[in-house]
Amino acid sequence: MKPPAPAPATAVPPNRDLTAGPAHSLVLALVGSGGDGIALLGDLILAMAARQGLYGVMVQSYGPQIRGGESAAIVRISDREVQYEGDQADVLLCFRLRDLKRFQGSVRLHPGSVALLDREEAGELPDWLGTTQEEPYRFPFARFEDGIEVEGPPKNMLGLGLLCRLLGWPQALAEDALRQRFGDRRERMQANLEALATGLAADGVPSRPAPAGKGRGLFAETGNEAVARGAIAAGLKFFAGYPITPSSEVMETLIEELPATGGRVVQAEDEIAAMGMVLGASFGGVPSMTATSGPGLSLMTEMIGLSSMAELPSIIVDCQRAGPATGMPSRTEQSDLYHAIYGGHGDFPRVVLGVFDVVHAREVMVRAMTLSERFQLPVMVLSDAYIAQRRQIREAETSPRQAATRERWNETSGPARFDLSSAHGVNPFRVPGDVGGTYLAAGIEHNAEGYPTADTATHQLMNEKRFRKLTAIAEETRDAFRTLGEAGATRGLVAWGSSYGLLREWVVAHPEYRIFLPEMLHPFPLEAFTAWRQGLEWTGVLELSFQGQFHRYLSGLTDLRDVKSIARSGGTPLTASELDRYLSEATT
Amino acid sequence: MKAKDLRSSLEPVWCKGCGDFGVLKGLTSALADLEIAPERLAVISGIGCSSRLPGYTRSYAFNSIHGRALPIASGLKLSRPEITTIVVGGDGDGFSIGLGHIPHTVRRNVDITYAVLDNGIYGLTKGQASPTSTEDFKRDRGLAGRGERPLNPVLLVLSSGAGFVARTHAGNLPHLRSMMREAISYAGFSFVHILAGCVTYQGPQYGEAIYQRCDMLPPEYDPTDLGKAMEAAQAERFALGVLYRRPPDATPPWGSGDPATAEGIWPALGSAEAKRELPAQG
Ligand SMILES: Cc1ncc(C[n+]2csc(CCOP(=O)(O)OP(=O)(O)O)c2C)c(N)n1
Ligand code: SF4
Numbered sequence: 001m002k003p004p005a006p007a008p009a010t011a012v013p014p015n016r017d018l019t020a021g022p023a024h025s026l027v028l029a030l031v032g033s034g035g036d037g038i039a040l041l042g043d044l045i046l047a048m049a050a051r052q053g054l055y056g057v058m059v060q061s062y063g064p065q066i067r068g069g070e071s072a073a074i075v076r077i078s079d080r081e082v083q084y085e086g087d088q089a090d091v092l093l094c095f096r097l098r099d100l101k102r103f104q105g106s107v108r109l110h111p112g113s114v115a116l117l118d119r120e121e122a123g124e125l126p127d128w129l130g131t132t133q134e135e136p137y138r139f140p141f142a143r144f145e146d147g148i149e150v151e152g153p154p155k156n157m158l159g160l161g162l163l164c165r166l167l168g169w170p171q172a173l174a175e176d177a178l179r180q181r182f183g184d185r186r187e188r189m190q191a192n193l194e195a196l197a198t199g200l201a202a203d204g205v206p207s208r209p210a211p212a213g214k215g216r217g218l219f220a221e222t223g224n225e226a227v228a229r230g231a232i233a234a235g236l237k238f239f240a241g242y243p244i245t246p247s248s249e250v251m252e253t254l255i256e257e258l259p260a261t262g263g264r265v266v267q268a269e270d271e272i273a274a275m276g277m278v279l280g281a282s283f284g285g286v287p288s289m290t291a292t293s294g295p296g297l298s299l300m301t302e303m304i305g306l307s308s309m310a311e312l313p314s315i316i317v318d319c320q321r322a323g324p325a326t327g328m329p330s331r332t333e334q335s336d337l338y339h340a341i342y343g344g345h346g347d348f349p350r351v352v353l354g355v356f357d358v359v360h361a362r363e364v365m366v367r368a369m370t371l372s373e374r375f376q377l378p379v380m381v382l383s384d385a386y387i388a389q390r391r392q393i394r395e396a397e398t399s400p401r402q403a404a405t406r407e408r409w410n411e412t413s414g415p416a417r418f419d420l421s422s423a424h425g426v427n428p429f430r431v432p433g434d435v436g437g438t439y440l441a442a443g444i445e446h447n448a449e450g451y452p453t454a455d456t457a458t459h460q461l462m463n464e465k466r467f468r469k470l471t472a473i474a475e476e477t478r479d480a481f482r483t484l485g486e487a488g489a490t491r492g493l494v495a496w497g498s499s500y501g502l503l504r505e506w507v508v509a510h511p512e513y514r515i516f517l518p519e520m521l522h523p524f525p526l527e528a529f530t531a532w533r534q535g536l537e538w539t540g541v542l543e544l545s546f547q548g549q550f551h552r553y554l555s556g557l558t559d560l561r562d563v564k565s566i567a568r569s570g571g572t573p574l575t576a577s578e579l580d581r582y583l584s585e586a587t588t
Numbered sequence: 589m590k591a592k593d594l595r596s597s598l599e600p601v602w603c604k605g606c607g608d609f610g611v612l613k614g615l616t617s618a619l620a621d622l623e624i625a626p627e628r629l630a631v632i633s634g635i636g637c638s639s640r641l642p643g644y645t646r647s648y649a650f651n652s653i654h655g656r657a658l659p660i661a662s663g664l665k666l667s668r669p670e671i672t673t674i675v676v677g678g679d680g681d682g683f684s685i686g687l688g689h690i691p692h693t694v695r696r697n698v699d700i701t702y703a704v705l706d707n708g709i710y711g712l713t714k715g716q717a718s719p720t721s722t723e724d725f726k727r728d729r730g731l732a733g734r735g736e737r738p739l740n741p742v743l744l745v746l747s748s749g750a751g752f753v754a755r756t757h758a759g760n761l762p763h764l765r766s767m768m769r770e771a772i773s774y775a776g777f778s779f780v781h782i783l784a785g786c787v788t789y790q791g792p793q794y795g796e797a798i799y800q801r802c803d804m805l806p807p808e809y810d811p812t813d814l815g816k817a818m819e820a821a822q823a824e825r826f827a828l829g830v831l832y833r834r835p836p837d838a839t840p841p842w843g844s845g846d847p848a849t850a851e852g853i854w855p856a857l858g859s860a861e862a863k864r865e866l867p868a869q870g
Contacts, residue, residue, distance in 0.1 A: 238667045240659075264666055269692040273659035276652075276689075280632075280663025283650055284671065288663070306653050432648040432664070432671045435627045440596070440642060440649040443635075451598050451643060452651070 024211040025056075025078030028163065029089035029107045031099050034069050037156035040181075042073030043391065044160060046220050047177045048169060049077040050393045053214030057501075058391045059085050059573075061106055070099040072107065079211040083357040083392060083501025087575035088130070089113055091166065091208055093159050095141050097123045104128050106572055114206045116162055118142055137162075137206055139199075153195035161199015167210040171200055219396055223358045223387035224249035224291075227317055228257065230365030231289055233400035235373075236315075237263040238288040240277035242270055242296060245329040246385040247319035250291035271296035275303035275316070282312040283441055285431030287373060287405075289315035294323045294336055301344045304378045308348035308466065310441040311418065311426075313372040313379075313406060315365075320384040322570045332385035333570025334497055334544040337553060340380045341522045347463055349470045351379040352522040356482065356500035358392035362400070364519065367480070369403035375426055375469045376406060382521065386498045386573045411436050416448035420461050425468035474523035481525045483532060485514030491587070492532070492539040494563075496521060496550060499542060499574060506576050524557055539563045540586055542579070544570040589623050591616040596646045607758030607784025607795055608638050611676065611705050614756075614764035616645060619672075621769050630671050632661045634686060636678035637711035637786075638704075655686030658693045661700050669699070672772065679706040683719045683741050691748040694777050697841035701771045701778045705758060706741065707786040707795075715789035725790075742831065743821040745779045746814070751834040752778035753817065755826060757799050759784070763828060770830060776841040783826060798826070805829035 028045065032038040042058045049056045056077040074085045088108050092115040094100055100107065108130045109115070115125060115136040125136070139162060143152030164174050174196055182189050221229070228250050231239075239258060241251040254265050264281075268274035274290045281288040292300065297318045307314040320336045322328035340352045351371050355361050364381060372379040409417075409428035417439040419427050430437035440450035445462060447453045482500070485507040493515045495503060503515050516532050518525055533539065541551040541563060548567035554560055564586045594616040602608045619629060629647035633639035635654040642649035648671070652660050657675045665673045682690065682704045693702070708725065710716040717731040719739040726734050746753055752774040756767040764782065771778035783802065785795030805827050810816060817832035 238663065240663060266662070266666060266696075268659065269688060272656060273662075273689055273692065276656045276659030277663030277666070279652075280650075280660035280665075281667040282663075283630075283648070283660070284664045284668035286667040288667070302653055303656070310650070310652070430648075432630055432668055433627055435625075438596075438626050438646050438648055440651060442643070442651040443653045444651060450649075452640070 025076055025080075025082060025086070026091065026167070026208060026210055027086045027089045028075045028077075028091045028093065029072065030075065030159070031070070031072045031092070031094040031103060031107065032155065033096060033099055034071055036071070036095055037154060038071045038073050041156040041159055042075045044174070044177045044181065045075050045077070045163065046391055046393065047180065048173050049210070049213070050218045050220045051173065051177070053216045053218055054079060054211060054393065055081045055218065056220070056393045057082050057085050058220075059386070060389060061103060070102040072099075072103045074107070077210055079213070081359070081394070082505070083359075084505055087577055091163070092116065092129075093163065094118075095155050095159075097121050097125070100126060100129065114166075114208065116159070116166075120144065134206065137204070139202060153198060154192060157192045157195030158199040161196045162202055162205055164196075164200055165202065165205040166208050168207065169210065171196070217396075218393050220391050220393045221358060222249060222389060222391050223355070223361050223383055224319065224389070225253045226358045226361035227291065227355075227365060227381070227383060227388075228253035230362030230400075231315070231369065232258060232261055232263070233362065233397075234366045234369035234403035235287050235405065236289055236369070237261075237286045238278065238281035239263070239290065240266040240268045240274040240281075240288075241290050241292065242268050242274050244271075244293045244296050246321055246388045247291045247293045247296075247317065247383075249388070250317060250319070271299040272303060275300040275307075275314070278314050279303060279307055279310070279312050282307075282314055283310075283432070285406075285408075285429065285433075287313065287369060287403075289317065291317035291319065293319050293321050293329070294327065294339075295325070297336060297339060297343070301339075304350065304380075305344040305346060305348050306443045307378040308350055309346075309443050309445075311376040311466070312441065313376050315368045315372050315379050315381065317381045317383060319388040320382060320570075328571060330385060330389070331571045332498065332544065332573055334382075334384060335546070335549060335570065336382060337496075337521065337545065337549040340382055341553060347467075349377055349467050350522070351375075351377065351470075351473060351520070353379065353381050353480075354497040354517075354519060354521050355381060355383040355387055356497065356517065356519070357387060358390060359394045360500075360519075361387060362397060366401045366403050367477075367519075371473060371477075373406040374404050375424070375473055376429065377466075377469055382497060384498050384570075409434060409437055417441075417450050418446060418448050418462070418465070420448055420465050422465070423468070424472035425465045470523050474525075477520045477523070478525055478528060480520035481516060481518040481528055483514060483516055486511060487514065489514040490535065490537040492516065492536040493542050494529075494539065494550075494554065495542040499544075502574055502576060502579065506579060524554075526557055530558065538587060540566045540583070542566045542574070544568060544574065589620040591620045594619050594624075594626060594629070594646050596644055596649075598643050600644050601640065602637060603788045605787040605792060606637065606711075607705055607707060607782070607786075608641060610758035610761055610764060610784070611638065611703065611782055612641055612644055614758075614761055615641075615674065615676070615703065615768050617761075617765045618768035618772060619674075621765070622772060624672050624772075628670070628672055630661070630664055630673045632657045632664070632673065632675050634677050634681040635712065636681045638676060638678040639681055639712075641676045655681050655684070656689070657681070658686060658689040658702065662693055662696065662698045665698050665700050673700040674772070675700055675702045677704055678711065678718075679704060679708060679720045679741070680710045680718045683739055683744075687719075690745060694745065694748040694750045697751065697776045697837065699776055699841040701768070701774075701780065703768065703771070703780040703782060704741065705782045705784050707784045707790065708738075709786050709789050711786045711789060715786075740821060742781050743818065745781075746817055746821055746832060750779050750832070751776040751836070752830070753781070753832045754779070754830045755781040755783070755828050757783045757802055757828060759795055759799055760828070763804075767830070770833075774833065775836045776834075802826040802828050805831070
């Protein structure tokens, strides 16, 4: 056996900004009832932060009802790029204490936290919230007549005024953000501006100054928007999809933004049709993709096999949610890994990529497009509800990388469409319209011309040819992973996908750990992983899957004896304190 | 142009006497009549005996998976409007597993022609009942689905709002050819119901017996009258001919029109000159 090669440098230097010391950041937890406009308030704060050149992230949580129930947003603003909202709020804004209950576990206070509550709320903060030594600040958000709450000024705008005072942000910044958002909707603007001014004029608001921004504007987008825009930048020209939480905004963003680039979007009748349309367009030579979540991925499975068999490039974005069946549609999980890597009948090559965060969501689409177009096979991109629905502030993208295009057949270039001898299993693509290029694309096993065969020797050779693509891809993507932490650390964690955001910060406070996160989940960058493991005294595999799918998948690739599986069901993303607890249990 | 210019080198594996031979001949003849060059043609199918047909054509052919030819053809047509796109298949493929795609393809008015060889049986899987098998046939042969009424595909497609619906028989080649020609020339979604028998699982006489139950539509029949078409679709005997032809919509169907101006064509695909060389197809 040849010795493992040294791990290549990661594409993105890990946590360089964080090693300079902890980020100066503030976490705001905003809790209300449906209709209070909590999400809007969070959006506005994030927009105001981005405007000043601050970074930040916002995650939202709803009660069991999608409309009309409780709603919470956690907004973290920071002077460094952050992908994790933290697990302790510095500021809690809550209009009604009883709405808090729903968010037990996702909102916690520390001794220095300050709570902004309604003046009429007599109750105490619940114990599970954690104790703060600060007196709550009370403000008349709700208006009452004869003891009954009546319509008053918008609470979210009163709250925005208070938060501006608290953060030290000027009134003009908030007014600009409101104008950006509401433009010409005058009536609404007037009421909003008045409520904002009322909040700003309040006395005795505690102070929690926001970090200073860079001064130049950054911008915020969600994971789903980033996936859509990354795909457009990579050359997408056809999208078909079917609405499903938490992926629908990929299609919605493309409906807005793809036609301007000459592309087309179809809302199909179901996911089978969506994937069929993708393959039809791809057969036509057009870069195509779909986006879905678990239930849709299950329906697409037969088509994904067809994509691989007929050698038609396709991209399938799966925004994972808690499964199986309907599961918990708006909740995150990492439990579609098996399906992505192994799902479907028969042996067929496919690529599976993981998304780390919103910024990476754009980049990964370029890789997905490059691999699917060049190697003419399905590429699955695993995002999740946590990334998809999160809004994150990022640098504006200056020059997006271009994806490669598929090699086009011409009369002089031409081996048969499925010629067996091609080095990487790929032959030039024949596009309808190419004179002399007609052929049969088939889901049935076929010979070099595409004609049906039941010859076992041909089947074996065709499988070998198709799987040669994976060998070539593995070679080309040896550096498709990230590492965090210092090389000398003796404890290791292996994780994937959205765990990146938490781990990137967590590792700074835990120098005894280093972390390996593959971007390529399949084929897996095994050589680099093996090299990275050298010198570790303890290793754990961390994931949000009850079965520990990632751990089990890795065990099939390499010897994982003595490697611990740290796995739980999804629902909420992992937090730092939870991880500390798991590790103290797992390592003792 | 001759029909054989649109045939591949592959020999059909169909049973001797199978109606699929007629469909292949009628389709390639109609396409030759219309001077459609092989590189401008896509023939797409699902799975079944009849779905083998694309492989026998010289075209950009796609023999996909059971029941899913319509979405695949839609994706192709919507992104490459200049390609004449034909979908062929069987009654199981189209009216059982793939049924859900029909009304949606119709309501998008994708400019493709969908030709179904309806032999009222599953040929490829060796003789199970299909959604169009008659109750008598199922009882006689001891097939599943007794007590389940057969589906009326022509009525279904008409009521979904298709602009062109014709019926023909695989044994009447000149008629089949002219129905295919008219369907392909129609600007918008067109449907051709092709009656046939399966010589192997229904016996050699079955196709002819069905033909005896067919009548040509009378010359005075007005194909623009949807009410009449619905009536004809529900008649005891099978009416052959163009049952319904709606005047083409003011808004061109998806995936039709002049390829040089149609929106949404992948700009990188072929130069403007290449597009101009291709005659515009309805
Ligand atoms: C998902 C799936 N289910 C079942 C089959 C098996 N199958 C192949 S063809 C067919 C039916 C064929 O009947 P029809 O479409 O009427 O075509 P014919 O063979 O009569 O021309 C079936 C059930 C399959 N290929 N895929
Ligand atoms: S089994 Fe029936 S449908 Fe199939 S090829 Fe033979 S005759 Fe035709």
